[in-house]
Amino acid sequence: MIKIRYFGFLKEILNLEEEEIKWSKGNSQELLTFLRTRSSFWAESLSEENIFRLVINKKVIYETTPISSGDEIAILPPVTGG
Amino acid sequence: MIKIRYFGFLKEILNLEEEEIKWSKGNSQELLTFLRTRSSFWAESLSEENIFRLVINKKVIYETTPISSGDEIAILPPVTGG
């Protein structure tokens, strides 16, 4: 199992703060691909331009990274602080 | 008569805060030329690189300007504030 957290407008359009899904193995890119196959709505919501970065176990990742069972993944939309 | 005021290190090397001199007419460049003819020490002290700007009656001048009797001229060395 892995936990996925959503932030900002993603949390709102998906109406989902977090979820747990089964995950044996695969990398961060494969996780996104999997989520996008759920429906055209998911594919659109998680389009490349809607995703700023992924965070695994509270560490921001800057390139494709393996995801293992037990990991917590956060999906961050483009940031607008400051 | 005109009054001439010196500031910063000019005041110190000339050992002169202000002086009054006779002046019938001429411009700011001619005043400098006149002062420089007093001695080689004056010529050196008032060399171009030692003069940042002239001020006539509390107005900074940016180009050659006529000087009339009664004017107060200030000679400013390069500034070092901030």
Add this chain to the structure above:
Amino acid sequence: MFWVKIQEAPFDAELPNLDQKIQENNCGALVSFKGIVRGYDEKDPLDYLYLEHFPEVTEQEIERILQRAQGHWGIRSAIVIHRVGRLNIGENIVLVMVSASHRKAAFEASQFIMDYLKTEAPFWKKEFFQNGNSRWVEAKQSDIEQKKRWALS
């Protein structure tokens, strides 16, 4: 000395202490930037802002930005305070303070930090308008452009 703080409370009352905190021995320049909630965007009059963030990750990312600024400009100290939660018009939202030996480093580093805060730190703003509408703010192209000028090693 780096100091990063995410808080709901305003920080204006803290400013005098921060000034003392950051003014290190033999630093000649202190730059501070304060961001304030503006009353209207292009279209509708704003009622208030709501800011969400990602606790822990936000602090890490800001410290990473400060480390980069120190590596490049050799700044002495930096303080970042960023508010979250509900923010009304006219309230302060972000504070960046940088001390350095000379003014060029302090100015450039504080601009760099602001540009990166805007485009790297996990904050999300939602605007609530006086007409009852609300929307998540979209990332600004101009912020992304401003970031590009820093071609740091």
Add this chain to the structure above:
Amino acid sequence: MFWVKIQEAPFDAELPNLDQKIQENNCGALVSFKGIVRGYDEKDPLDYLYLEHFPEVTEQEIERILQRAQGHWGIRSAIVIHRVGRLNIGENIVLVMVSASHRKAAFEASQFIMDYLKTEAPFWKKEFFQNGNSRWVEAKQSDIEQKKRWALS
């Protein structure tokens, strides 16, 4: 609102009021720069600085600098406080505060104002060293170079 003040007294205690003074309606960005007397130059340990200026002309020249900044960046307000007389190590020497709608204008205008203060306003610094020597500070080539980047209309 432009506000220029030349004074012998320190200005730290005034800072909280100035913050309120400059934070105008709907301004989103406030930048402030504080210059501090550093303890040593390249060679000798400093004892203190002495600053001379040209009363009336100094204020005029600073206002001219602020007018140019407003013309170019459309800043809302600016405050300049410059101290004169004897200044000890670690004391503040100059304050520039600028408010504007957006951060780019506030940052650039405050840098412009500092660059021009250094090279246009009639202040002269004399350094008094711990070994008893003293000398008038020479204008820095680096300040003149920094000024050149502003090719304002």
